[in-house]
Amino acid sequence: MQSSARYIAVNDDAVLDKAIRIVECTHNRQLGVQIMDYVNAEKEGQIRDEYNFKLNVAMGQFLDAATYALELARFEQVANWFNEEQVAVEQIASSQLVQQGAGSRGHCSFAPAKTLP
Numbered sequence: 001m002q003s004s005a006r007y008i009a010v011n012d013d014a015v016l017d018k019a020i021r022i023v024e025c026t027h028n029r030q031l032g033v034q035i036m037d038y039v040n041a042e043k044e045g046q047i048r049d050e051y052n053f054k055l056n057v058a059m060g061q062f063l064d065a066a067t068y069a070l071e072l073a074r075f076e077q078v079a080n081w082f083n084e085e086q087v088a089v090e091q092i093a094s095s096q097l098v099q100q101g102a103g104s105r106g107h108c109s110f111a112p113a114k115t116l117p
Contacts, residue, residue, distance in 0.1 A: 024058035032059040
């Protein structure tokens with residue numbers, strides 16, 4: 001990695017976004033590969049996938065971009081499912097407390113759902 005990697009290495013996402021726009025405008029595949037190497041080495045998880053998606057689109061590699069888009073969608077789906085489960089557990093627990101506080105005859109036994117590993 002030459003000077004482009006040193007420029008990006010300031011670890012500023014705005015600089016990385018500008019570099020991706022340069023790849024898109026110039027169609028410079030070599031620069032795109034250098035930036036992708038940097039992203040894969042320095043970024044993690046969803047952030048890495050987002051930048052790889054943007055880079056693949058900028059380089060015209062739409063099949064690879066689609067792969068990253070699916071991964072991002074899968075991550076969002078799991079995150080939303082987990083949040084919805086947390087809300088449901090909290091609502092059930094709070095309704096149990098209300099029932100117990102009101103002295104209702106019916107008692108709902110409640111066991112929290114298993115959490116994701």
